[in-house]
Amino acid sequence: MAIRKAMVAGNWKMNGSLELVKQMSDAINNVKSKKIDVVLFPPFPLVSALIASGVSTGTQTISEYKPGAFTGEVDAQLVKDLGAEYVLVGHSERRSIYNESNSTVAEKFSRAQQVGLTPILCVGESESEQENGKTELVVAAQIDAVIEKLGVAALKDSVIAYEPVWAIGTGKTASPEQAQNVHKFIRDKIAALDSDLAQGLTILYGGSVNEKNSELLFAQTDIDGGLIGGASLKADSFSAICESAKGTL
Numbered sequence: 078m079a080i081r082k083a084m085v086a087g088n089w090k091m092n093g094s095l096e097l098v099k100q101m102s103d104a105i106n107n108v109k110s111k112k113i114d115v116v117l118f119p120p121f122p123l124v125s126a127l128i129a130s131g132v133s134t135g136t137q138t139i140s141e142y143k144p145g146a147f148t149g150e151v152d153a154q155l156v157k158d159l160g161a162e163y164v165l166v167g168h169s170e171r172r173s174i175y176n177e178s179n180s181t182v183a184e185k186f187s188r189a190q191q192v193g194l195t196p197i198l199c200v201g202e203s204e205s206e207q208e209n210g211k212t213e214l215v216v217a218a219q220i221d222a223v224i225e226k227l228g229v230a231a232l233k234d235s236v237i238a239y240e241p242v243w244a245i246g247t248g249k250t251a252s253p254e255q256a257q258n259v260h261k262f263i264r265d266k267i268a269a270l271d272s273d274l275a276q277g278l279t280i281l282y283g284g285s286v287n288e289k290n291s292e293l294l295f296a297q298t299d300i301d302g303g304l305i306g307g308a309s310l311k312a313d314s315f316s317a318i319c320e321s322a323k324g325t326l
């Protein structure tokens with residue numbers, strides 16, 4: 078029997094519209110099943126509309142701070158009060174474009190849990206780090222920043238998303254074996270500290286997932302679903318990816 082439920086998450090990044098909320102909520106309400114959790118991460122202004130349409134929703138980031146004079150930032154408690162359930166922390170675009178360090182990401186992870194949001198901790202290596210054999214080193218440091226701040230138990234109410242930066246938006250998906258190896262590394266690393274927690278931890282793969290490659294990726298032992306970018310903007314593709322997750326866990 079499966080010990081982890083599959084999850085398919087769609088990150089719209091800085092895309093989307095009220096029309097897309099309508100299309101995607103219709104599509105998701107059709108594929109909904111007890112076998113998978115389907116969650117969308119729209120831009121902030123679309124969060125309420127998506128929640129009202131019955132779709133499980135998260136935000137793409139939150140502030141690490143409590144409410145105050147932080148122009149342009151969004152408080153986690155407000156996100157929670159609106160009815161969102163999840164938040165992405167440490168997406169590679171936040172790390173590279175907005176200079177979010179491992180320690181800032183750990184602060185955001187902590188703030189999310191303080192208000193009852195489930196953080197999805199995004200980790201992954203760049204192309205040059207991968208070429209230089211540093212994948213495990215980089216991913217371990219990204220996870221350790223959270224463990225050092227909050228203890229391993231904090232990972233219990235979270236999800237990890239492994240997204241090799243070289244595979245994001247490039248069409249260059251990691252092979253199922255490549256992705257499985259890193260997912261296994263992550264699970265084994267956490268299992269060394271808490272075996273039960275590691276076995277129950279949902280670990281998603283992200284990076285050019287589409288309806289053609291999702292089934293093989295999701296069939297890997299330690300891949301529990303996907304964090305989908307581009308293909309989460311197309312109702313047909315995203316529905317097909319959700320369907321492919323149903324049979325794999």
Ligand SMILES: O=C[C@H](O)COP(=O)(O)O
Nearest residue numbers: 088245246284285306307
């Ligand atoms: O958050 C999603 C990832 O960045 C993957 O994006 P992608 O599916 O467009 O490669």
